[in-house]
Amino acid sequence: MSKRDLKKYVSELNKVQLEEQLIELYDKFKDVKVYYDFVFNPNERNLLKDAKLKIANEYFPIRGKRPKMRRSVAQKFIKHFISLGVDSFLIVDVMLYTIEMAQALTSEKQINSEVFYRSILNSFEQALSFMIEKGILDDFKIRAVAIKEEAVNQNWRNKYEFNAIIERLDY
Secondary structure: OOHHHHHHHHHHOOHHHHHHHHHHHHHHOHHHHHHHHHHHOOOHHHHHHHHHHHHHHHHOOOOOOOOOOOHHHHHHHHHHHHHHOOOHHHHHHHHHHHHHHHHHHHHHOOOOOHHHHHHHHHHHHHHHHHHHHHOOHHHHHHHHHHHHHHHHHOOOOOHHHHHHHHHHHHO
């Protein structure tokens, strides 16, 4: 069904029928429930707090011995926040926080996985692209430069790529 067909169908429904369909969608689909729960009670700070706690647990687990270091956990939160329409500043905060947690871990423990460092670099590029797209790079530039500096200070294998990304921003 196209969007045009949907609009035509919805316009033919009376108010009661439309309400019934919305309630049915709310009951039937979790994503619809999550969306409406957020729309009517947009507690972004709690979402941010929960996301940061789970991301930190990936790198510094409360239970268990070894950090899992799964970038996918943060990516799911970021994707979810974007779909809900969470403020761009909070989304970037989560993006940078993930990288900062990874750097905190590598400052304490040597990680020998090339994939790990490539993944963090990819996260860094995505965060900067998102900031540029939303026009908020200046608000986070100090944090981005600090991340680059930390990659250099820790002698990451891809420190030159971090440096090149920051240099392109200064052009």
